[in-house]
Amino acid sequence: MRKTLIVLAMFLLSFTTQADDGNGFGLAGVLSNKNSETLPEATLSSGMPLLDVKSLTLQSGKYYEWEITADGSQELALAGAGFLRAIWIDEIVIEGIEIRPLGIDSLEFDEAGTVEISFLAIKPGTYYFGVPGRESQTLEIVIK
Secondary structure (H helix, E strand, C coil): CHHHHHHHHHHHHHHHHHCCCCCCCCCCHHHCHHHEEECCCEEECCCCCCCCCCEEEECCCCEEEEEEEECCCCCEEEECHHHHHCEEEEEEEECCEEECCCCCCEEEECCCEEEEEEEEECCCEEEEEECCCCHHHEEEEEEC
16 A cells, blocks of 8 residues: 555656646646737728837747737738748637638738737747738737
8 A cells, every 4th residue: 555655646746747847838838828928919900000019029939819900991911921931820719710720821801800819939030920012011020
C-alpha cells in the first residue's frame, strides 16, 4: 500500500511540474491566457483610418485577438496576404460562427458587421494590412 501511495504521489508531482513549461504558459502552451493580448478594435469606414495609430507591433509567439468592425458605409475589403501568411489563424468568428481556416488572403465587408480574428504571430517582419489602394486605411504591422 505504501509503495502505491509513493508511486501515485510521484505521478502527481510529475504532472504538476509538466503543467508549467518554464514560461508560465501551463498546459495550454502558447494558447494560454498568460500569452494572449487583445488588440485595439479596428473600425472599417469609408475614408477613415482603421486605428488611431498607423502601426502595430506584435511579438512572435504571442496569441492575439482582434475585432474589426465595419460600419457599412461602403463595401470594403481588407487585404494583406504577407501578414496573413506570417500568422497562424486559430479562428475567425463572424456572428457567432467559428471558422478555422487554413489560410486567407483578404476579408471583405459587404455590409456592417464585426469579425474577430484570433491568431498566433509567427514570422518576424514588416507587413501591411488594410484597404487595397488606400494608404490612409493601411496599417504597418511589425512582428518582432
